[in-house]
Amino acid sequence: MDCEPLMRHANTYADIPDLSTPARLSPLVQATLVVGTLDLASCGLYWAFRNVPIWRVAQGSASLLLGPKAYSLGVSGVLFGLVVLYTMAALSVAGFGYISERYPALLRAPLRWGAAYGALLYTLLWVLIPLAIDPTWHIVHYDWMFTLLLIHMFLIGVPCALFAHWGQSPH
Numbered sequence: 001m002d003c004e005p006l007m008r009h010a011n012t013y014a015d016i017p018d019l020s021t022p023a024r025l026s027p028l029v030q031a032t033l034v035v036g037t038l039d040l041a042s043c044g045l046y047w048a049f050r051n052v053p054i055w056r057v058a059q060g061s062a063s064l065l066l067g068p069k070a071y072s073l074g075v076s077g078v079l080f081g082l083v084v085l086y087t088m089a090a091l092s093v094a095g096f097g098y099i100s101e102r103y104p105a106l107l108r109a110p111l112r113w114g115a116a117y118g119a120l121l122y123t124l125l126w127v128l129i130p131l132a133i134d135p136t137w138h139i140v141h142y143d144w145m146f147t148l149l150l151i152h153m154f155l156i157g158v159p160c161a162l163f164a165h166w167g168q169s170p171h
Helices: 004-010 027-048 054-072 075-102 104-108 110-133 142-168
Strands: none
Touching: 027 054, 027 075, 027 142, 054 075, 075 104, 075 110, 075 142, 104 110, 104 142, 110 142
């Protein structure tokens, strides 16, 4: 067997990937990681002051789809909660990107329109959907709901708008 062609190929550097420049994440992934992490960290901080561990916050995200049973699932509930949280972050980012493509004027004032978008998301996720599921639903923890409104406005909506404004609209 003639090994010379194999040796010649093995001695070239054409097939070796260039590791000197790091791979860039797509704008959607970048924005999703920022928005999702801000959401998780801010909710975790709020509940940490009430002696609730961060993993319960992730299970809380899972409970949006699984109900109270999410809290009894242990690590599976935490992991599923993280999937839910970051999926919602990705949808939020992509949603603002989609809207801003149709209404580019939103990008001229990203702080204002990002906060408005966050308030819209809050209203949809924490008022309209719960009322559609259970018309007798009512707010129990007003301080938590107000905190969620601020989180949605300034830590979800504004970053979504800023990523779009910076020309990194992931849609």
